[in-house]
Amino acid sequence: MSRYADYADNGEIFCIVEGDPEVIDVSGLIEVGEGVSDETHYIDVAQAIYFARRRHTFDTSHSIDGLTVTFSHLPKGTTVQVQGHEMLTDGDDSIEFDVPGTYAVELQHHQYLDETVEVTVE
Template sequence: MSRYADYADNGEIFCIVEGDPGVIDVSRLIEVGEGVSDETHYIDMSQAIYFARKRHTFDTSHSIDGLTVMFSHLPKGTTVRIQGQEMLTDGDDSIEFDVPGTYAVGLEHFQYMDEVVEVTVE
């Protein structure tokens, strides 16, 4: 039995399906190995032949100035989640908080492992 990834136009994996060609329609699927999952991989579409690639870890930094947190080097299209609200980034972004405190900032991008950064603003 073979394993296949079903993926979006940007390479994000929706799910992994198992079956044999002829039994399932594999025309829009990519064959993947045993260790590939939608949580740890994406489909690299930068070459003529698409293949599953392991998600990267975020290589970003942040600084704090009062109630403002500045993130640098976030990949374009990263979703930033804070207390149920979200925004899409375009690289270097700042978040201004209304109230001092410690906040969990979630970072999500289909080519990167999800990460939560704890920040304290005063």
């Protein structure tokens, strides 16, 4: 029994399919190993031969100035979600809050493990 990843053009894995390549249609899929999952891996489409790669951890920092939180060094294309609002980043991005408090900021990118950062603004 073989394992295959179904993935988007950017390398994000949609799902893992198991089966016999003689029985299932594997066109457009890539064979992956036992430990590969859509939560922990992506397909590296930047190489001549595509292969599964383990997701990285975010290497970013943030600073707080009053009601503004600024994130530094977010990978381009990171989705930032706060209280149901979503934005797409291009590197260094700021979030301005209207009310002081503690907020959960969710970071998502297909090449990185999802992360939630708790920030307190005053």
